[in-house]
Amino acid sequence: MTDMLSQQNFERLAYVAFIAFIFSMPLFLDEFGLNRFSKYLVYGMLGIAISLAWGYAGILNLGQGLFFGIGAYAMAFSLKLAASSTAGGKTPIPDFMVVNAEPNAIPELSSITTGSWIWVPFQSQWFGVAMALAVPAILAGLIAYTLGRSRVSGVYVAIITLALVLLVRLIVIDQQQVTSGFNGLTDLAWFNLFGLELDPYAKSTYLIIAFALTIVLLIARWLVSTRAGLVLQGIRDNEVRARYLGYSVVSYQIFFFVVSAMIAGLAGVLYVVAAEFASPTFLDIAFSITMVVWAAVGGRASLLGACIGAIGLNFIGATLSETESLMNAWQLIIGLIFIVVVLWLPRGLAGLASDLADRFVTRADDSKWNRFKSVKHTQSPANR
Amino acid sequence: MDERRISFAVKDLSVDFNGFKAVNGMNLSVYKGELRVLLGANGAGKTTLMDLISGRTKSTGGKVLLNDKEITNWEEHLISRAGIGRKFQIPNVFKELTVRQNFLIADCKETRVLPNIVRGSHRELPDHIARVVELTELYDFLGTEAATLSHGQTQWLEIGMLLVQNPDIILLDEPTAGMTAHETRKTAEIITRLKGRHTILVVEHDMAFVRSICETITVMHHGQNLAEGTVTEIENSAEVQAAYLGSAGIGHA
Ligand SMILES: Nc1ncnc2c1ncn2[C@@H]1O[C@H](COP(=O)(O)OP(=O)(O)OP(=O)(O)O)[C@@H](O)[C@H]1O
């Protein structure tokens, strides 16, 4: 009982320290530094999404960039319209559409290019936000349902999600009269949060992103601590046993996969707010795989670990890459770290930290431990 | 005997593994509250029969009935919810989780996702679980990862999880395999205690054990019901002896 509590205390302490850390950043960084760091926080959110899907639900999603990209584009659609003026009609028309307009087309969103009608509802920025969450949720639900029904194994899930992100990337690049293709969406307006314009370089914007990350982290942590979260871990461990206890494996996987996708969608929204662009590079396979590396290094079975892994690796990477010679070295170092983690630290740096804390705590509590052990009907100590 | 209500039954049940019929026209009726022993040589199809009843393997012919309702080829979790629980021949628990977590998941009256989110998870073990933990002598291992338990303890953990799950029908596939003498004795005790409250189908080779607990034995051979009767009838059956010829004999099948 004692070191289980201590283990809990250690975790709680880590959460508090992390939250205090991200909220104290404005004390140390100038506006450019803050803006850059707010993007790392968004990556941290992606780390949480990966950890939830991979570490807890056991679904290795190599296409998490799909949900991130959809979230980013949905937000960018709205913010692009907010920054566009009309082209003689009533609705605002993004500049790239004017260039791509069909000859003699009526200069309205509903008709100016083939498929441009999709943009019409995005004139409301909250519609953009809603789509950024809803579309990833629906897609993730469909993917998890289809794959779960047909009981394809993990490797295939990874391959199929990978293929999906590739497919969507192709569509985005191909349909440039609707998406602006390769160039992505730039010159975006600021998000208007109930009257507050979110200037990406303002302290308030950083704090809002930090707040969003905190909420996501706590909600995810709460979800995995519920009974449903426990059952999910059981499913990850042994689907057969879970089924034989009456749990519908698909339902649990769908639920947590959908939550993970919505977190990635929200990350896309926040990234666009902070970075003021959306681009098909979000849908690059390399980016999706990089996310998995962040989570693996930080510790996929730990939400906070994966989150810190994403923030830490990006922070170190960006710092080093200011010197050009170090930039290439960093790629190599990340590669090496990843290999070390895969081979010797399957639970990532978070696992290492928790083991170290465990050893330290257990030694300190040895006497109490024995006392508790000898009393029957008290809970036994966790050995990990 | 015929007045008793049938708990579950299989009728002409078959499965075809690419031409090999591991279960081939099997018939079996088990009465409510009965403890039925299933005997048969290696490869007779006992485990496969349990796979078919519980939905893990889909049959290619015949029916499975639960309280006169057909449940043939239902999904495993639905069959489980209908009241059939199972212990596997090779221990099947949540290895990466602690013993405590294993028990908590086995407490599965509520299986839907959303209610399980609202409910949160227990800090303290509910009484009915604590009793089972004590019965299975796992109190000192509650915080232990199941993977590190001994073979016998893992078997007991799985049996304990079944007790917590508390299904009407229990399928036990060689519950004492790999156990020490003490563990075997204790397992027999637990099973005897379950008799009457649950309907049990158990694959068990220990004839002393079988003699002490069971009224009716069903012998399976080549995927079929070869013989059914009391211990004495089965031990003296020429048919059964012929079927076991070549294998080590009835006690060591
Ligand atoms: N999925 C499968 N595909 C092909 N053959 C199978 C499959 N499952 C079982 N079999 C075969 O079916 C036969 C019956 O196997 P089963 O495990 O049911 O026997 P058993 O009576 O439980 O034997 P034991 O006493 O050794 O546990 C065996 O010959 C086995 O090899």
Ligand SMILES: [Mg+2]
């Ligand atoms: Mg068997």
